[in-house]
Amino acid sequence: MNATESKNAFSYEDTLSFENAIGFENKYLYEQDPAFSPEMNRKKAIEVKDLNLWYGGNQALKKIYLDIPKNKIFSLIGPSGCGKSTFLRTMNRMNDMISNCRIEGKVCVDGENIYGKGIDVTGLRKRVGMVFQKANPFPMSIYENIAYGPKIHGVSKKEIPGIVEESLRCAALWDEVKDRLKEPALSLSGGQQQRLCIARTLAVKPEVILFDEPCSALDPISTGKIEELMAELKKDYTIVIVTHNMHQAARISDCAAFFLSGELIETGKTAQIFENPQDKRTEGYITGRFG
Amino acid sequence: MSYENRYSDELGQDPVLKKKTARRKKQELYQKTAFLLIKLSAAAAILTLIIIIGDIVLKGYPAVTIEFLTRMPVNQMTEGGILPCVIGTVELILLSLLTAVPLGVIAAVYMTEYAADGKIKCAVEEAVNTLAGTPSVIFGLFGMALFIKYIGLPQSLLTASLTMGLLIMPVIIRTTQEALLAVPKEYREASRALGATKWETIRCVILPAAYSGLITGIIISVGRAAGETAPILFTGAVYYYPKLPDSVFSPFMALSYHLYVLATESMNIELTRSLQYGTALVLLAIVFSMNLIAAGVRRHYKKKLSSN
The missing domain is CATH 1.20.5 (Single alpha-helices involved in coiled-coils or other helix-helix interfaces)
Structure with a gap:
């Protein structure tokens, strides 16, 4: 690869294939080329550099470098305990709530290092929303669940009903619940509860939405609805999803990253990871030889 | 075969x-x-x-007639009603809840949500447990020593309520703590992930979810505040006070103490037998109806919060 070619390699897809061609570490040496970085930055929602994370003495993430492109679905795959959920939670600093967790390195959201000094963590979490494995609506009414986020962020009372409707519509739940907004959220079905949680996240108007195995407790029909919804959402949001379901990753995501024992083994376009993995371990996991 | x-x-x-x-x-x-x-x-x-x-x-x-409920005791308490005792007991319960519930809830929130695990938290928890098991007469003596002898408050409804508040506070702290711990971790995570601060999460999500446990604590406390006699004996309840308590600084009559007096120290114990039973019944009815109100509130919250 020489400099002239690199100047033309502007689209993210090209960059990915380029990364894979030259190997992962080399890419970051390369990235320091000033001609290349501005264009990259414009397309990156999240940029992770040399991220290390320890739980006590146990290193759970090792030297992670990863770029997450805007308006795409990015899936994190790997066997249980490989650190993919931990990695997801570094992006909205949810690991802060674990007392013996120590983090080094940089995670930049929109170019700003969220582990830097003077970062407003609540503001960050407003920008980077999260949907959890188990649907966790608050024990309040459907309406109050959605209104909670805007309320704590000081949105005026007049605007809230509009936000609630808009969020529920975006999460494809409005038609099912519009006549029962005052009912407890816990009276909804599992799949509806998970869509409610998505709507609740949308209500604070984030830029990025993190999904931590959002469908693992749902039946195939509810799963299908959520997948459809994600495909719709990526027009306006950047989506990062942790999933155990390889088919799901292959179906919905544009890019994927494979984690194994705290290391990022391989990343690239989903099609490439699944059809033509560069690393033996990725191939082994994807073809079901382990994990 | x-x-x-x-x-x-x-x-x-x-x-x-x-x-x-x-x-x-x-x-x-x-x-x-x-x-x-x-x-x-x-x-x-x-x-x-x-x-x-x-x-x-x-x-x-x-014995329980309208007159019994609305008249003052007369003729050296062998006749007449128990109105001052009813009012005294109800006021005592409400005032002691008013002191114990806010303090107890704040203490419980601090201990479950803020205090780091360690020796200090452990010591405080043990202290609360010990207080919950301390005999009520000790609270009575402590209340007298602190509020009357040291601070200089009069023997009054206020002093008795403060003492009773101390007695029921450990119960409130423990039940609230258990209720807070029972709130699923997922609610905290969900709220924090939306960008809520810790305090917003506690105030808007965790405390409401813990209301029903908190009310259980209040129900237990009402029973104790109505029934315990030792804490008010030295601090405000009197043998006979011919007026209704006009301020929190006046002494008062309470059903529990009145019952004790009628049954052991009155002029003619046999003569007042029916009055004693009537007083006991009214005391039971007060505790029972307060519990009923609390249970109603709890049901209202449960219904509002969950599907069933």
């Missing part, structure tokens, strides 16, 4: 099977005995309650 008979004969002779059947029979016997014991103890508890309440209701019912 039919097939079935032959089969059962063979079974009956098999030594291994015989042993198994014997063991199973023994186990069934054990189980039946255990169930019987459990049922008996449950019956004993319920029966005791029924006997006590039944006795009080039957003997106290004739």
Whole structure:
């Protein structure tokens, strides 16, 4: 690869294939080329550099470098305990709530290092929303669940009903619940509860939405609805999803990253990871030889 | 010989099977005995309650008239009503809840949500447990020493309520703590992930979810505040006070102490027997109706919060 070619390699897809061609570490040496970085930055929602994370003495993430492109679905795959959920939670600093967790390195959201000094963590979490494995609506009414986020962020009372409707519509739940907004959220079905949680996240108007195995407790029909919804959402949001379901990753995501024992083994376009993995371990996991 | 008979004969002779059947029979016997014991103890508890309440209701019912409830005691408390005692007890319960609930809830929130695990938290928790088990007369003496002798408050409704508040605070702290711990971790995570601060999460999500546990604590406390006599004996309740308490600084009469006085120290104990039963019935009714209100509030919250 020489400099002239690199100047033309502007689209993210090209960059990915380029990364894979030259190997992962080399890419970051390369990235320091000033001609290349501005264009990259414009397309990156999240940029992770040399991220290390320890739980006590146990290193759970090792030297992670990863770029997450805007308006795409990015899936994190790997066997249980490989650190993919931990990695997801570094992006909205949810690991802060674990007392013996120590983090080094940089995670930049929109170019700003969220582990830097003077970062407003609540503001960050407003920008980077999260949907959890188990649907966790608050024990309040459907309406109050959605209104909670805007309320704590000081949105005026007049605007809230509009936000609630808009969020529920975006999460494809409005038609099912519009006549029962005052009912407890816990009276909804599992799949509806998970869509409610998505709507609740949308209500604070984030830029990025993190999904931590959002469908693992749902039946195939509810799963299908959520997948459809994600495909719709990526027009306006950047989506990062942790999933155990390889088919799901292959179906919905544009890019994927494979984690194994705290290391990022391989990343690239989903099609490439699944059809033509560069690393033996990725191939082994994807073809079901382990994990 | 039919097939079935032959089969059962063979079974009956098999030594291994015989042993198994014997063991199973023994186990069934054990189980039946255990169930019987459990049922008996449950019956004993319920029966005791029924006997006590039944006795009080039957003997106290004739004494409880509108006049009994709305008049002052007269003729050296051998006649008349118990109005000042009813008002005194209700005020005592409300005022002691007013002191204990906010302080207790704040303490419980601090201990479950903010205090780091360590020796200090452990020591505070042990202290609360010890306080919850401390005899009420100690609280009475402590209240007298602190509020009356040291601070210089008069023997009054306020002093008695503060002392009673101290007595019920450990109960409030413990039940609130348990209620807070029972709130699923997922709610905290969801709220924090939306960008709520810790305090917003506690105020808007965790405390509301813990209301029903908190109300259970209040129900237990109401019973204790209404019934305990020792803490108010030295601090504000009096043998006889011919007026209704006009401010929190005046002494007052309470049902529990009035009952004690009628039953042990009055001029003619036999003569006031029906008054005693009537007083006991009114005390029970007050505690019961306050619990009913609390249970209603709890049901309202549960209904609002969850599907069933």
